[in-house]
Amino acid sequence: MKALVTTGSIGPGLELGEVDPPQPASGEALVELTATSLNRGEVRHLAEEEPGTVLGWDVVGTVAQHAADGSGPPVGTRVVGLVGGRGWAEQVAVPTHALAAIPDDVPDAAAAVLPIAGLTAWRALEMGGLPLGARVLVTGAAGGVGRLAIQLASAAGAAVTAVIGRPERRTGLVQLGASEVVVGIDAATGSFDLILESVGGESLRRASELLAPEGTLVTYGRSSGEDGAIDPYWFGGHSGAHIEGLLVFTEVDRRRLGTVQLEKMLTLISSGRLDPQVTRTRPWSDPMPLVQALLDREVDGKAVLTVNP
Numbered sequence: 001m002k003a004l005v006t007t008g009s010i011g012p013g014l015e016l017g018e019v020d021p022p023q024p025a026s027g028e029a030l031v032e033l034t035a036t037s038l039n040r041g042e043v044r045h046l047a048e049e050e051p052g053t054v055l056g057w058d059v060v061g062t063v064a065q066h067a068a069d070g071s072g073p074p075v076g077t078r079v080v081g082l083v084g085g086r087g088w089a090e091q092v093a094v095p096t097h098a099l100a101a102i103p104d105d106v107p108d109a110a111a112a113v114l115p116i117a118g119l120t121a122w123r124a125l126e127m128g129g130l131p132l133g134a135r136v137l138v139t140g141a142a143g144g145v146g147r148l149a150i151q152l153a154s155a156a157g158a159a160v161t162a163v164i165g166r167p168e169r170r171t172g173l174v175q176l177g178a179s180e181v182v183v184g185i186d187a188a189t190g191s192f193d194l195i196l197e198s199v200g201g202e203s204l205r206r207a208s209e210l211l212a213p214e215g216t217l218v219t220y221g222r223s224s225g226e227d228g229a230i231d232p233y234w235f236g237g238h239s240g241a242h243i244e245g246l247l248v249f250t251e252v253d254r255r256r257l258g259t260v261q262l263e264k265m266l267t268l269i270s271s272g273r274l275d276p277q278v279t280r281t282r283p284w285s286d287p288m289p290l291v292q293a294l295l296d297r298e299v300d301g302k303a304v305l306t307v308n309p
């Protein structure tokens with residue numbers, strides 16, 4: 001079968017190649033891929049991957065083979081799911097606990113943003129408990145996860161401060177539900193009940209100082225590539241507050257709520273209450289312009305690859 005394989009340090013980075021089809025485990029359905037989205041974590045270190053590696057976490061397609069244990073949607077169902085790799089292939093084995101049927105009125109591209117970006121935003125907000133009227137700070141707010149987090153938090157009644165890296169990234173964030181948009185973490189003032197932090201380094205350190213007593217900071221990324229350094233005596237000024245790490249794969253495997261959460265977000269998209277923010281699509285046969293745009297911070301939302309028959 002065809003798959004997008006890494007080319008290592010020589011070559012374009014990703015190209016279509018031939019690989020063996022997957023052998024699904026008993027709790028996995030075999031899905032024929034129609035779309036996937038690109039995530040920073042997948043493409044950040046492309047040149048360092050072993051040549052011939054199949055990456056890919058977001059899977060949209062049609063069930064070609066029902067899971068052997070009887071779980072999950074039947075053959076022919078249009079689905080979206082999360083895998084821990086090998087998703088950029090014509091056929092993907094997807095655990096049914098992280099697989100959901102897509103409503104007819106939700107396009108493939110819209111569903112493709114949900115496994116990584118959607119489930120990360122959803123879980124990060126859940127971790128904070130999101131009390132009524134909460135003040136929420138989102139860093140990396142113009143990115144794929146950030147744009148979904150702004151919408152989900154504001155829909156839950158939170159006042160959301162969106163932190164962006166550059167003024168030109170401001171466009172559209174207030175319309176998504178941000179109460180205020182600030183350029184750079186130093187421009188954020190006040191204290192926050194919940195902080196979603198994905199830039200790392202100085203952003204993480206500064207964000208930790210903005211945490212309200214009893215508040216929660218969820219750290220899930222390091223887009224800056226900088227190491228974070230939080231003062232070991234930080235807790236002295238933030239009694240009862242805590243910092244939690246989030247890795248979406250672990251959370252989905254551990255809690256077995258992937259299907260339910262994907263279904264909820266699909267319903268929100270279907271009813272027009274969640275905008276997936278797909279701003280770029282491209283055939284998977286020529287992915288590198290989109291990969292480069294993502295690495296260059298030029299994608300205002302999510303980039304999606306479509307798989308042509």
Ligand SMILES: NC(=O)c1ccc[n+]([C@@H]2O[C@H](COP(=O)([O-])OP(=O)(O)OC[C@H]3O[C@@H](n4cnc5c(N)ncnc54)[C@H](OP(=O)(O)O)[C@@H]3O)[C@@H](O)[C@H]2O)c1
Nearest residue numbers: 041140142143144145165166198221222223224247248297
């Ligand atoms: N732990 C997990 O399970 C998990 C799950 C999903 C994502 N993540 C991580 O979370 C982060 C956000 O994911 P995403 O999909 O939203 O990424 P994205 O779409 O690429 O957005 C990244 C955002 O970070 C900002 N940023 C600030 N400094 C940056 C720098 N030096 N280099 C690159 N970006 C910088 C960008 O700001 P500008 O708007 O100014 O460009 C951009 O809005 C990534 O680091 C990703 O790897 C982790």
